[in-house]
Amino acid sequence: MNKIIDGKYYAQELNTSLKNSIEQLNKKRRPKLVIxxxxxxxxxxxxxxxxxxACENVGIIGELKKYSEDIKQSELVKQIEILNSDLTIDGIIVQLPLPSHINEKEITDIVSPSKDADGFSPITLGNVxxxxxxxYPATPFGIVKLLDWKKINLIGENVVIIGRSNIVxxxxxxxxxxxSATVTICNTKTKNLxxxxxxxxxxxxAAGSPNLVTKDFVNNNMTVIDVGANFKDGKYCGDVKFEEVLKIVKYITPVPGGVGPMTIACLLENTFNLYKQKEN
Amino acid sequence: MNKIIDGKYYAQELNTSLKNSIEQLNKKRRPKLVIxxxxxxxxxxxxxxxxxxACENVGIIGELKKYSEDIKQSELVKQIEILNSDLTIDGIIVQLPLPSHINEKEITDIVSPSKDADGFSPITLGNVxxxxxxxYPATPFGIVKLLDWKKINLIGENVVIIGRSNIVxxxxxxxxxxxSATVTICNTKTKNLxxxxxxxxxxxxAAGSPNLVTKDFVNNNMTVIDVGANFKDGKYCGDVKFEEVLKIVKYITPVPGGVGPMTIACLLENTFNLYKQKEN
Known part of the structure; x- marks a missing residue:
């Protein structure tokens, strides 16, 4: 049995399926995402x-709105309000990080919940x-899809999450x-991690800490999902010491090629779901 | 040292303090809560x-709007919209349960987030x-206040919650x-509870199950918060076998007189906070 959960492969499958759905829209307008x-x-x-x-590959119209580093908060708010009321736009995402003079919370709050492709708005999170x-926020959405794809049971299972960010x-x-999982959320203050x-x-x-998860953290029956997206010594890596953990556990996602590709696939799926909500 | 966390006493302290704040409003209008x-x-x-x-005791205007059992969804929505736009009303709560022909989610969603005294709306929960x-939803708000009152450390502590309801x-x-606590949420499917x-x-x-928590669930250093509000053999009781658990643990809330009185005090505090947001 292959232990490695191939997120790249599954994301491509999802993208192909989404592409087919969008092609079948025929004469209708295509979904549109603004970044x-x-x-x-x-x-x-x-x-x-x-x-x-990724948008182009599946037939979603992707458009970049690039503003100057010194744009004022009020002007940015105005621009987002224009995009909010544009009926041809289904999803709006604000690429983070923002410059320090911009109030991030106000900006992400102002994106219409009906166009919240990132799933970061309070109303989306409350409904989650x-x-x-x-x-759903795209990274968690992708993780749940990977677990479902591999038919990994969640009901009554002990799930431990390292990291408590707003987006993961x-x-x-x-x-x-x-x-129906039993869920434990750990953070940097956790005793006996x-x-x-x-x-x-x-x-x-999802700690963002290279080599945090070693062989001493795992067991033979475990599924390990590595959400880390770190750079160490010029190399892209996750939170898990992959080679040594791979030998022990039942399933593991690699970095790259695990959670990462799923995140973009789920962003596209969110955009399509927002499109369908609007068109129905 | 007294092991029993006296929620009734602390709720009265909070109510007295709130009453003073409301009295100091002087000529301004008083806060108003509609049920x-x-x-x-x-x-x-x-x-x-x-x-x-409780409203009367602290100087909040409390008003009951009672509608017939067979009110239509559309009519109820209309009534809530009228209350939403009434500038003299600070808080609106919908007493649950609703009759089965009413869509509870639609009704609680329609209460304006700026009047969400129960803290049940998606936008409030997302911001939480x-x-x-x-x-905050009043019961969790009351629990956190009790822990803070007793100066019980949360940072890095292992907190286990039994029950995963939307309101607790x-x-x-x-x-x-x-x-910054390490939090584990258990449910009826949890193995090795x-x-x-x-x-x-x-x-x-917060399981709603009398006598669930016995001496075998606890240790000498533990704080036990009993959110149960059950009736068994005609008696009001919590989830905890109080007498036997009391002997072992460090702190415990009784039922009645623990979490219950705090919930109402926190509902009043939410109403006052909504009032202040509007008046400022």
Whole structure:
């Protein structure tokens, strides 16, 4: 049995399926995603390029709105309001990080919930908690899809999540609670992290800390999901010491090629779901 | 040292302090809370009476809007919209349960977030998750206040919550995650519930199951918060076998007189916070 959960492969399958759905729209207008970028952050440029390319591959219209580094908060708000009321736009995402003079919370709050392709708005997150959403933050959405794809049981299973960010740890915890898992959320203050992790059926590391998860954190029956996206010694890597952990566990996602590709696929799926909500 | 956390006493302290704040408003209008009741549920009548009395005690105007059991969804929506736009009303709560022909989610969603005294709306819950709210579901709000009152440390502590409801377990988990606790949320499918609980520093039972938490669930250093509000053999009781657990643990809330009085005090505090947001 192959232990490695091939997120790249599954993301491509999802993209192909989405592409077919969009082709079948026939004469109707195509879904459209707008990405807002402020300034010219190097990493952002790369992420945005990947997102636009992914849109193109499945037939979603991707458009970049790039604003100057010194745009005023009030002007940015005005621009987003124009995009909110544009009926040809289904999804709007604000590429983070924003310059320090911009109030991030106000900006992400102002994106219309009906266009919240990133799933970061309070109303989307509240509905995620209430199990009443079909839009989810893209990374947790991708993780749950990977677990379902591999038919990994969640009901009654002990899931340990390392990390409590607004875009991964917390929404993911709520989603897995709603799926009847027993969920433990750890953070940098957690005592005996190693011992807590070692007892998990599913361990999800979203700590952003290279080599955090070693062989001492895992067991033979465990599924390990590595959400880390770190650079160490010039190399892209996750949170898990992959080679040594691979030998022990049942399933593991690699970095790259695990959670990463799923995140973009789920962003596209959110956009399509927002499109369908609008068209129905 | 007294082991029993006297929620009744602390709630009265909070109410006295709130009463003083409201008296100091002087000429300004007083805060106002409207309770919507559909039909004539026996338990609801009792809860509403308590809430109205609590309002009166602190100087909040409490008003009951009672509608017939067979009110139509559309008519109820219209009534709530009228209350939403009434500038003299600060808080609106919909007393649950609603009759089965009413769509509860639509009704609670329609209450304006700026008047969401119960803290049940998606946007409030999303902001609770994001740690950006000053309104919280009243029961979790009361629990956190009790822990703070007793100066019980949360940072890095192992908190176990039994129960994952929308009004207690899930919002409470998010609030304690934001306070840097290591939080485990259990449900009826959890394996080895007893063992998981036994290792907690703080155990919070919101299962609604009398006598669930026995001496085998606890340890000497533990704080036990009993959120149960059950009737067994005609007697009001919590989830915890109080007498036997009391002997072992460090702190415990009684039922009645623990979490219950705090819930109403926090509903009043939410109403006052909504009032202040409007007046400022």
């Amino acid at each position: 807002i970028q402020i300034g010219n952050n190097f990493a952002s440029n790369k992420y945005i390029k990947n997102k636009l390319k 908690m209430l199990n009443k959403s079909n839009i 740890g917390k929404p993911l915890a709520n989603m897995l609670i709603n799926r 190693k011992d807590i992790c070692k007892k998990a059926d599913i361990l999800i590391s | 919507i009741q559909i039909g004539n549920n026996f338990a609801s009548n009792k809860y509403i009476k308590n809430k109205l009395k 998750m994001l740690n950006k709210s000053n309104i 377990g899930k919002p409470l988990a998010n609030m304690l995650i934001n306070r 007893k063992d998981i609980c036994k290792k907690a520093d703080i155990l919070i039972s």
